[in-house]
Amino acid sequence: MPQRIIYLVDTENVGSSWKILLEKKTKNDKIYLFYTENSPHISYADMLEIVQYPNAFEAIPCCTGKNALDFQLASYLGFLVKSAPKTQYCIFSKDTGYDALVSFWSEKGYSVQRLDAVSFEQQKKEETKSKAQTTSLTTMDDQDAKIVRDILARNHEELLDIHNELVQTFGMKKGSVMYKQLKPEIKLAAQQDKQNEVCH
Structure with missing residues (x-):
């Protein structure tokens, strides 16, 4: 509220x-x-x-x-x-x-x-x-979302690696902003992956 x-x-x-x-x-x-x-x-x-x-x-x-x-x-x-x-x-x-x-x-x-x-x-x-500038996987355009999902799939254990690849892919300014705004989703995805590993 x-x-x-x-x-x-x-x-x-x-x-x-x-x-x-x-x-x-x-x-x-x-x-x-x-x-x-x-x-x-x-x-x-x-x-x-x-x-x-x-x-x-x-x-x-x-x-x-x-x-x-x-x-x-x-x-x-x-x-x-x-x-x-x-x-x-x-x-x-x-x-x-x-x-x-x-x-x-x-x-x-x-x-x-x-x-x-x-x-x-x-x-x-x-x-x-x-x-208007708030970014999430559901609000960004399909092409960017696909690239970000591929990055997350490759580097789900290290947040720094995800940050670096976002910056290399989208540039320093856009990549840093995307990382900051997507960080909650990135952490959630990492937690879900760990839970899946424990279950298996």
Whole structure:
């Protein structure tokens, strides 16, 4: 099961750009919107998009004043971290002042980060790219899969030999990536071969 994510949104800083979180949010995730009378107004277009997710977020009114929302958000984060330590937390803001808060909790072993709309979109692209590059014997093309299976059949006892032959066959970059991503399958195949030898 994917790790639960709680988003804490500084609406004074990001306005309604936080709406991009709604598409990625799973049913286990939570969005807390911290707002004051100084938070920017939401356009009708954004509102029409947001109201499609009525149970996806909780709005938290905050007192106004210099950095008042920031302190209230930081305090609430501390409360959440201690009550649910295994959850992943994301402060959604362009304000780099939160980075000290992120470092504080990260150094104590908690999963806390800060993102804004730009870095969030970049992270999403990288995740998509990473998923697309994932290799397994069932996802690679037939010709490559046949070559890899032949390599595994010849070198099932030594992982280093398999790595070296993959690199010689596919080149350093592609071969190393293939080996890293196929390693669980390679180990499983080796274990099955050993079990078969014992049975016979």
